[in-house]
Amino acid sequence: xxxxxxxCVLLLALAGCQPSHNPNAITLRIATWGTGEDDSDxxxxxxxxxxxxxxxxxxxxxxRETIPEQYVQAMVMAHVAGASPxxxxxDASSAAVFMNNGxxxxxxxxxxxxxxxxxxxxxxxxVDIARRGSAVYAIPQDFTPMVMYYNKRLFxxxxxxxxxxxxxxxxxxxxxxxxxxxxxEKNERFGYAFSNWMPGWVMWLWNNGGDxxxxxGTRAAGSLNSPQNAQTFxxxxxxxxxxxxxxxxxxTAAMGVDPFVSGRAAMTISGHWSLxxxxxxxKDRNGQPKLDWRELGVTAVPHNTPLANTVxxxxxxxxxxxxxxxxxxxxxxxxxxxxxVQMDYNSSGIAIDARKDVAQxxxxxxxxxxxxxxxxxxxxxxxxxxxGYDFVETQGAxxxxxxxxxxxxxxxxxxxxxxxxxxxxxxx
Amino acid sequence: MTRLxxxxxxxxxxxxxxxTAHLALFALFPIAYAAYVSTFKWNIANGHHAFVGGGNxxxxxxxxxxxxxxxxxxxxxxVGVPLGMALALAVALLVNQxxxxxxIFRTLYYIPAISxxxxxxxxxxxxxxxxxxxxxxxxxWLHVNDKTHTTDFINNASTAMWVLVxxxxxxxxxPRMVLYLAGLVGIPGSLYEAASLDGASGWSSFKRITLPMLxxxxxxxxxxxTISAMQLFTPVYMITKGGPDMTTDVVGYHxxxxxxxxxNVGLASAKSFILLVAIAGISIVQFRLVRANxxxxxx
Numbered sequence: 001x002x003x004x005x006x007x008c009v010l011l012l013a014l015a016g017c018q019p020s021h022n023p024n025a026i027t028l029r030i031a032t033w034g035t036g037e038d039d040s041d042x043x044x045x046x047x048x049x050x051x052x053x054x055x056x057x058x059x060x061x062x063x064r065e066t067i068p069e070q071y072v073q074a075m076v077m078a079h080v081a082g083a084s085p086x087x088x089x090x091d092a093s094s095a096a097v098f099m100n101n102g103x104x105x106x107x108x109x110x111x112x113x114x115x116x117x118x119x120x121x122x123x124x125x126x127v128d129i130a131r132r133g134s135a136v137y138a139i140p141q142d143f144t145p146m147v148m149y150y151n152k153r154l155f156x157x158x159x160x161x162x163x164x165x166x167x168x169x170x171x172x173x174x175x176x177x178x179x180x181x182x183x184x185e186k187n188e189r190f191g192y193a194f195s196n197w198m199p200g201w202v203m204w205l206w207n208n209g210g211d212x213x214x215x216x217g218t219r220a221a222g223s224l225n226s227p228q229n230a231q232t233f234x235x236x237x238x239x240x241x242x243x244x245x246x247x248x249x250x251x252t253a254a255m256g257v258d259p260f261v262s263g264r265a266a267m268t269i270s271g272h273w274s275l276x277x278x279x280x281x282x283k284d285r286n287g288q289p290k291l292d293w294r295e296l297g298v299t300a301v302p303h304n305t306p307l308a309n310t311v312x313x314x315x316x317x318x319x320x321x322x323x324x325x326x327x328x329x330x331x332x333x334x335x336x337x338x339x340x341v342q343m344d345y346n347s348s349g350i351a352i353d354a355r356k357d358v359a360q361x362x363x364x365x366x367x368x369x370x371x372x373x374x375x376x377x378x379x380x381x382x383x384x385x386x387x388g389y390d391f392v393e394t395q396g397a398x399x400x401x402x403x404x405x406x407x408x409x410x411x412x413x414x415x416x417x418x419x420x421x422x423x424x425x426x427x428x
Numbered sequence: 429m430t431r432l433x434x435x436x437x438x439x440x441x442x443x444x445x446x447x448t449a450h451l452a453l454f455a456l457f458p459i460a461y462a463a464y465v466s467t468f469k470w471n472i473a474n475g476h477h478a479f480v481g482g483g484n485x486x487x488x489x490x491x492x493x494x495x496x497x498x499x500x501x502x503x504x505x506x507v508g509v510p511l512g513m514a515l516a517l518a519v520a521l522l523v524n525q526x527x528x529x530x531x532i533f534r535t536l537y538y539i540p541a542i543s544x545x546x547x548x549x550x551x552x553x554x555x556x557x558x559x560x561x562x563x564x565x566x567x568x569w570l571h572v573n574d575k576t577h578t579t580d581f582i583n584n585a586s587t588a589m590w591v592l593v594x595x596x597x598x599x600x601x602x603p604r605m606v607l608y609l610a611g612l613v614g615i616p617g618s619l620y621e622a623a624s625l626d627g628a629s630g631w632s633s634f635k636r637i638t639l640p641m642l643x644x645x646x647x648x649x650x651x652x653x654t655i656s657a658m659q660l661f662t663p664v665y666m667i668t669k670g671g672p673d674m675t676t677d678v679v680g681y682h683x684x685x686x687x688x689x690x691x692n693v694g695l696a697s698a699k700s701f702i703l704l705v706a707i708a709g710i711s712i713v714q715f716r717l718v719r720a721n722x723x724x725x726x727x
Contacts, residue, residue, distance in 0.1 A: 073688050076473050097691075101474035253558035254578040387473075388690055398673040405584060405672075420674075423492060427692055428471075 025061045026325055028332060029085035031078075032064060033071040042348055049345060053335050060328060072097060075320075079103045084322030086329045090138040092129045092314040093199070093383040093390075099130065099137045100387055104318040106135040110330050117334055122354045129314050129380040139337045140354035142346060143314035144272035145378035146203055147371065148302070152295040154179055154189060154266040165300035165308060169208065169235055172302035176245035179266040191245035193258065193265035194236060196404065198396040199381070200269050201236070203310045206379070207303035208232040212396065213421075217386040220421035224396070225414040233410035237403055249404055257282065263290035269301060271313060272351045272371060279349075298370040312378035314354070388424070395420050466697035473691040484698035494699060496674055497682035498706065500589070504678060505657040508593045513649055515597055516604030517642070523605065524612045534609070541602035549666035552595045556581040585673045592663050592676060600656070604649050611645030612638070640721075647718045651711050658707050679703050 034042075050062040065085060067074045072094045078084045090098060098104045111117055119127055122140055130138035148163070155162055158179040167175070176191030194201070202212060210228035213220055223229075239246045247259055259265035261274075261281050281291035300308035317333040319326065335341060339357055346353040346362060352371055353359045363369040383389035399417040402408035429437070466484055470477035488494050523534045540548055555562045558580040567573040581587040615638065623633045639646075661680035664670060670677035670685065683703065687696035 070688075076691065077688075080472055080475075097473055103473070248577075249583070250558070250577050250580060253580045253583075254575065256559035391690070394671065398671060401583070401672050402585065406586075420493065424690070427487070427690070427695060 025059050026328060027061045027063055028087065028325060028328055030062060030064050030332070031071075031075060031085040031088040032066055033068060033089065033091070034066045042350075045345065045348065049336070049341055052341075053332060056335075057328070057331070062332070076103065079320060079322060082322060084320035086319070086323045086325055087332060088318050088320055089141075090130065090316050090318040092143075092312075092316075093381045095130060095138070095384045096387045096389065098318065099132060099384075102321060104137045105321050105323065105326070106137060107139065107319065107330075107333075108134055108136045110326075111136065114330070114334070121339075121356060122337075123356055123359070123375060125376070125378065125380070126312070126314055126354045129312075129384050130316055130318070138316035138318040139333050140314055140316040141337060141342070142351035142353050143312050144351045145310045145312040145371065145374045146200060146269055146271050146301070147298045147310065147374055148267055148269055148300065149260065149274070149278075150267045150297045150299065151260070151263065151265075151291060152297050153292065154263070155297075158266075162297055163299045167302045168304045169302050173235075173239065173243060173245070176239065176267065177243055180243075180245045182244065189263075190247055190259055190265040191267060192239060193252070193260045193268040194239060194246040195252070195258075195268070196249060196397055196400045198393040198400070199311065199313070201400070202396070203269070203301050204232050204236060205229050206309040207301055207305050208235075209305055212392060213382060213386065217382060218425060220392065220395075220418040220425075222418075224418040224421065225411065227411070229414055230411040233400065233403055233414065236400075237410065240404065249401075261291050272349075275349055275367070293367075296367060298367060298374075300374055307377050308374075310374060310378050311381050312375070313381060315351075316354070387428075391424050392421050462697040462700060465694055466701055468694040469692075470694035471691050472687075472693045477694065480694070484695045485702065488695065488699050488702055493674070493677070494679075494682065494702075497677050497679045498703075500674075500676060501658050501660065501678040501680070504589060504592060504596075504660060504676075505654055508596045509650065509653045509657050511593065512597045512600045512604060512653060513646065516601055516649070517608050519601060520605045520608035520612055521638075524609055534605075537605055538602035540599045543599075545599075545662040546666055548599055549595070549663045552591070552663070553582070553667055556591050558583075582667060583672050585675045588668050588672055588676050591667060592660070595663055595667075596657065596660070600653065604653065607645055607649050608642065611642045615641045643718065643722055647714070647722065650718075651714055654710055654714065655707055658703065658710070679706075 046064065050064065054060055054062055071091070075084075075088055076097065084103075088098075088104070090104065111119060119136070123143075126140045126143050127136065129140065130136060148165075150163060152162060158181070160175060160178045163172075163175060172192075178191070179189070180191040181189040205212065205228070208228050208231060210226050210232060211223045214223050240248050247255070247265070252259060255262065255264070258268070258277070260268035260270075261277055263281070263284075275293065275296075278291055278293045278296060281289040281293070284290050301310050303309065317336060319329045319333065323329050336345075337355065339355060342353050342355050342358045343361065346358055352368075352375070353362065359372065363372055381389070382392070386392070395417040399408075399410075399413040402413045402416075403410050467479060467481055468477040469480045469483065519537055523530050523537070556564075558564060558578045561581075563581065564573060564578045567579065568575065573579060579587065581591050619637050619641070620633055623637060628636070659680050660678045661684060664676055664678055664681040665684070668676040670681050679699070680703075683696050683699050686699060687693050
């Protein structure tokens with residue numbers, strides 16, 4: 001073969017390596033967290049929704065960039081490097097760093113010019129998570145308040161009435177005791193499954209009149225180490241060590257599975273996302289699920305305060321300031337948060353839809369309906385206002401660990417945590 | 429300069445040029461730039477930066493969390509390095525025997541050194557899992573634990589650092605063993621023969637010949653292992669994330685979180701230079717302590 005022929009073969013081969021899609025297509029990059037598993041039902045649903053957008057907008061190519069680890073860091077670095085995606089998912093728990101530092105666009109002027117879009121379609125306190133004055137930095141997609149799940153089957157067996165949400169800490173303790181079954185030194189069934197994950201227990205502090213940070217979010221001393229919080233820590237510790245209504249951390253670890261999902265605990269606090277696990281609960285020897293999700297109830301977290309407080313976690317669509325196709329990005333955000341797309345997207349059941357009409361439509365299911373009354377009093381996570389709030393949560397969990405695992409005095413543990421947080425905040 | 433000399437000079441520059449350029453671009457320039465950044469209060473998330481001179485260094489030296497990280501690194505090093513060296517020497521003595529198949533053992537012991545640090549750390553997570561982890565299963569067999577109470581080594585403040593130490597002892601075994609093996613091979617056999625003729629026991633030969641003759645190797649292993657231990661990062665990032673209760677928040681991880689979680693790159697740079705000074709100080713002390721004896725022994 002002559003040299004010229006070799007060149008022809010090489011050029012043809014290279015031509016074959018060219019991407020097959022339209023070279024003039026506009027690529028819209030969408031950053032999101034998640035596992036990036038291509039074969040999951042969720043991924044297939046997202047692909048189908050994106051393909052529909054591409055079909056409706058010829059010449060547009062949607063590229064989802066899933067970043068399962070260090071999402072916040074990756075997005076900040078992309079901004080610094082001038083390589084931001086066109087759209088990014090914004091998690092309420094870590095939204096402050098993006099909104100406070102001009103990394104995401106204020107959508108209020110765009111919304112004002114767009115007669116097709118109505119912010120009133122969404123739950124107002126959910127929209128407020130990404131609001132700063134008149135600025136709106138994200139359109140919410142879905143959210144969940146943290147709620148108390150209870151297993152009706154276990155309540156029925158113990159002949160204990162279902163909780164109606166009007167309970168205080170002491171009443172909760174009594175209920176938890178009543179549904180706990182002790183056989184000798186072994187607990188056959190626990191009343192409550194406590195987990196040392198601060199986003200899942202912060203509402204206990206609020207519901208006893210305590211808080212984590214000062215009102216302006218700049219200090220922990222005077223809030224986190226308050227007598228009320230120490231009392232709440234003691235209450236939670238005693239549920240494990242005195243009342244034996246909740247497994248200790250080492251017992252939970254030994255079980256190797258969430259005690260609630262395995263039917264070994266009657267109550268737990270979690271978000272809507274847990275329903276996916278509950279619907280796929282492990283099966284017993286007879287092939288029956290250890291937890292039947294149809295026998296689940298949802299109610300407010302116990303509260304010594306006049307109203308039950310809880311936290312809600314939310315995700316929404318934001319447009320980075322480095323977006324290259326602003327109009328198209330807004331069109332995609334509108335498309336994704338529209339009723340027709342959300343009716344399909346939200347059928348996965350991972351969270352409550354941020355659109356009131358979709359959430360109401362899904363509330364034909366009694367379990368779904370039980371979540372809605374808890375939305376109005378749900379608070380935004382402090383991470384949506386305070387940068388680096390994950391450090392606060394790490395220190396909160398450390399304080400709880402030192403109380404539960406090392407027998408530390410609650411007030412001393414909280415004082416240490418508050419000092420560390422304030423030292424960290426002092427760097428800013 | 430003659431033509432030949434000029435050509436040789438150019439040839440010399442051609443040889444060292446690429447390496448020098450690489451060093452300048454990827455080591456010297458970043459170091460110099462980090463020194464520059466360390467003089468600013470610089471938040472990379474919002475781009476705000478203000479010159480503070482030595483302010484970041486002063487702040488770091490006053491910061492309790494940084495001292496805690498230095499202390500954690502120091503105790504990790506103080507326990508992990510001697511343990512690692514002792515085990516490596518013991519294994520090197522074993523694989524230095526003239527036995528059939530000993531090469532297989534040498535290879536097996538070296539495998540962790542050429543494996544990905546992330547993958548190795550993931551495996552060690554499984555070893556220490558509270559439910560079905562190898563260590564807990566063994567403790568169950570020995571009736572130290574029962575089925576309802578296992579030990580969560582990774583999330584317990586009193587055991588988390590030991591998890592890292594045990595892991596580092598085993599993952600660092602291969603390279604240290606190879607170095608000791610090279611040192612052992614270099615000890616003249618005549619010394620052992622003379623000792624044997626004088627009636628020295630095996631332990632006596634080890635104490636009076638092997639250990640002293642391995643002193644240069646030991647110094648090298650000590651210094652490199654210490655530097656590596658003081659810069660520990662991957663296992664902490666993968667296994668403990670600095671917890672529980674900041675008991676494994678070592679300097680390498682602390683600097684990482686300062687820069688890439690809190691976005692304080694100025695402060696993180698200053699802390700990096702303090703770590704550099706600390707490592708240099710420890711290395712100098714180690715050299716000085718051993719140097720007096722070093723001149724007398726050489727394999």
